[in-house]
Amino acid sequence: MEAQIKVKRFNPENESESFYQDYSLDVAEDSTILDGLIKIREEIDGTLALRCSCRASICGSCSMKVNGSAKLVCKTRIKEVSPNGELVTVEPMGNFPVIKDLVTDMDLFWSKVKSVDPYVKTNFEPEAEHIASNESMTHLLGVMNCIMCGACVSECTALEVDPTFTGPAALAKAYRFVADPRDEEKKSRLGKLNENSGVWDCTRCLACVEVCPKDVAPMERIVKMRDLAIEEGYTNTSGFRHTESFNDSIKKHGRLDETRLALESTGLLNISGLIDLAVIGIKSLFKGKIPPPLPHKPKEADKVTSIAKRLDSQEKEE
Amino acid sequence: MKFAFYPGCVARGAAPELYKSTMLVVDKLGIELEEIEKAACTGAGVLQEKNQKLGDVLNIRTLALAEEMGLSIMTICSTCQGVISQANHRVVNNPEYLEEINKELEKEGLHYSGKTEVKHLLWILLEDIGIKTLQDMFNIDLSGFNFAPFYGCYLIRPSDALGLTKNPERKHSLDIVIESTGASATDYAGKTKCCGFPILLINQKNSLKMVAKHTGDAKDEGADAMVTPCPLCHLNLDGYQAKARRQNKRGKADLPILHLPQLIGMAMGLDPKELGINKHLVSTAAFIKSIKTKVA
Numbered sequence: 375m376e377a378q379i380k381v382k383r384f385n386p387e388n389e390s391e392s393f394y395q396d397y398s399l400d401v402a403e404d405s406t407i408l409d410g411l412i413k414i415r416e417e418i419d420g421t422l423a424l425r426c427s428c429r430a431s432i433c434g435s436c437s438m439k440v441n442g443s444a445k446l447v448c449k450t451r452i453k454e455v456s457p458n459g460e461l462v463t464v465e466p467m468g469n470f471p472v473i474k475d476l477v478t479d480m481d482l483f484w485s486k487v488k489s490v491d492p493y494v495k496t497n498f499e500p501e502a503e504h505i506a507s508n509e510s511m512t513h514l515l516g517v518m519n520c521i522m523c524g525a526c527v528s529e530c531t532a533l534e535v536d537p538t539f540t541g542p543a544a545l546a547k548a549y550r551f552v553a554d555p556r557d558e559e560k561k562s563r564l565g566k567l568n569e570n571s572g573v574w575d576c577t578r579c580l581a582c583v584e585v586c587p588k589d590v591a592p593m594e595r596i597v598k599m600r601d602l603a604i605e606e607g608y609t610n611t612s613g614f615r616h617t618e619s620f621n622d623s624i625k626k627h628g629r630l631d632e633t634r635l636a637l638e639s640t641g642l643l644n645i646s647g648l649i650d651l652a653v654i655g656i657k658s659l660f661k662g663k664i665p666p667p668l669p670h671k672p673k674e675a676d677k678v679t680s681i682a683k684r685l686d687s688q689e690k691e692e
Numbered sequence: 693m694k695f696a697f698y699p700g701c702v703a704r705g706a707a708p709e710l711y712k713s714t715m716l717v718v719d720k721l722g723i724e725l726e727e728i729e730k731a732a733c734t735g736a737g738v739l740q741e742k743n744q745k746l747g748d749v750l751n752i753r754t755l756a757l758a759e760e761m762g763l764s765i766m767t768i769c770s771t772c773q774g775v776i777s778q779a780n781h782r783v784v785n786n787p788e789y790l791e792e793i794n795k796e797l798e799k800e801g802l803h804y805s806g807k808t809e810v811k812h813l814l815w816i817l818l819e820d821i822g823i824k825t826l827q828d829m830f831n832i833d834l835s836g837f838n839f840a841p842f843y844g845c846y847l848i849r850p851s852d853a854l855g856l857t858k859n860p861e862r863k864h865s866l867d868i869v870i871e872s873t874g875a876s877a878t879d880y881a882g883k884t885k886c887c888g889f890p891i892l893l894i895n896q897k898n899s900l901k902m903v904a905k906h907t908g909d910a911k912d913e914g915a916d917a918m919v920t921p922c923p924l925c926h927l928n929l930d931g932y933q934a935k936a937r938r939q940n941k942r943g944k945a946d947l948p949i950l951h952l953p954q955l956i957g958m959a960m961g962l963d964p965k966e967l968g969i970n971k972h973l974v975s976t977a978a979f980i981k982s983i984k985t986k987v988a
Contacts (some may be wrong), residue, residue, distance in 0.1 A: 531886040535901035574894050578737050578900075579886035597741040613894045615714035620738040624750075629733045630701040639893035649973075650896075654931050654973070661971045663708060670704040673729040677800055680748065681732075685746040685796070 774846020
């Protein structure tokens with residue numbers, strides 16, 4: 375079958391700007407996008423730069439944007455994204471500097487992974503292999519599937535505006551050790567992750583969950599660490615106040631008390647934050663939008679609040 | 693056509709113009725709504741961080757209440773839609789978990805079979821009303837206008853819970869509806885990204901960078917206004933646009949942000965003021981004037 379592949383090209387040695395180049399080629403019905411790109415490089419245009427190794431979705435080398443979102447090109451068949459021969463656009467990953475064409479610079483990615491101390495920390499020197507039972511490790515199987523391909527980082531909406539954010543891959547890796555039964559630095563790890571650029575800067579946009587080729591679900595690990603950090607007593611964050619106020623509101627009213635949520639998350643001692651809220655409040659008033667002094671309660675709200683209280687105490691027992 | 697209505701907290705609180713414009717538009721569309729008055733907040737993903745089971749019980753309870761009414765649910769908020777869909781997806785694919793949740797619901801005499809459909813108004817326009825029928829209800833041709841779609845994360849991801857594979861049109865639903873009015877849908881990178889609202893009270897600097905980027909990019913691509921099916925996105929993109937654009941040197945707040953039913957209502961010929969388009973914090977005066985000039 376014929377495939378139409380449009381590739382984003384960039385060579386910093388010769389060009390100051392990137393450009394798109396179209397290729398048409400004959401490929402087998404079951405060809406992957408990587409097969410197509412390799413064929414382009416070998417038979418049509420030897421100057422095309424790309425990175426790949428295992429070709430079996432194990433090594434994590436060939437993550438690229440396909441039609442706008444990151445995929446392992448060795449795992450994605452052309453037919454899958456272009457069932458009727460539509461043009462397939464391939465670009466380098468987002469949120470990474472480009473070295474050449476489809477090859478990205480992974481240095482910052484690795485330094486962030488290193489920043490979370492990705493190894494088990496103990497207070498003693500194990501004399502032999504430090505074994506954990508199978509049962510105590512099964513909950514980590516999902517997160518251990520990570521092949522460090524960078525697809526989640528490519529799509530992260532928080533990293534796009536703030537390159538200092540630790541990011542989904544390194545945070546998922548952090549969770550792998552926070553939740554390891556052998557690790558003895560859980561509290562200090564969570565303390566560090568609770569700081570700026572850590573777990574609270576995630577927008578919960580689900581982009582990382584959506585593109586991960588190994589179902590690692592980084593965002594779910596990040597929000598789990600928020601809860602673990604709170605359990606460890608790290609409560610001096612607006613993130614904590616936000617979650618707490620939200621839960622209280624549902625426990626008390628069954629619905630959200632927006633006004634209280636805004637005030638409590640900002641913090642009653644945060645004067646500039648409160649002035650900021652007041653400005654928006656006053657502007658809304660001028661538009662005739664008066665914030666309700668009390669939340670809009672559901673009918674028989676006591677039924678909701680009793681469920682909330684019951685499940686809250688169930689969770690605390692666990 | 694009748695639906696069990698889940699308006700969500702924001703339409704009942706900070707964005708009353710969404711509630712009002714929805715009511716005006718569904719009336720014209722011939723959709724009858726019966727509000728699920730006992731429904732709780734979805735938890736918006738925040739409650740779920742602390743206690744996912746509580747979030748799931750509350751959302752499955754909403755689905756069970758609709759089942760009792762014998763109706764599918766209509767939502768008007770991307771976040772509500774996404775969070776209820778995610779809970780539904782978890783129980784439908786895990787019968788043991790559904791049973792566990794049902795045990796909690798039985799205390800209130802409720803039971804969920806796993807069959808309630810929950811749809812955003814945007815999807816209902818496409819799948820239940822149909823674009824052709826919708827266009828027949830339009831009285832104003834909005835050609836010449838350029839509207840930037842802004843979906844809201846939870847109406848786009850995760851695709852399995854939202855049924856995007858089974859209904860691929862949902863991925864482009866807002867573009868399709870905008871184009872059905874005769875207007876062009878602005879093509880820009882931010883349309884499926886995060887508006888920044890979830891971190892507004894946590895990391896305002898980053899949140900406002902998102903607002904500035906998406907509204908600034910859409911404006912650069914020629915948008916006359918932005919349209920969103922998510923009132924939470926609206927709160928940030930409209931309410932904080934002035935500060936965000938100023939702080940990030942992206943010019944003045946000049947991009948009106950419309951709720952989805954406001955766009956539909958305008959195309960139907962309803963009065964922009966009746967639809968509450970003048971209630972937004974970013975000035976819509978010039979925009980309303982240009983719509984009125986077009987009608988005249």
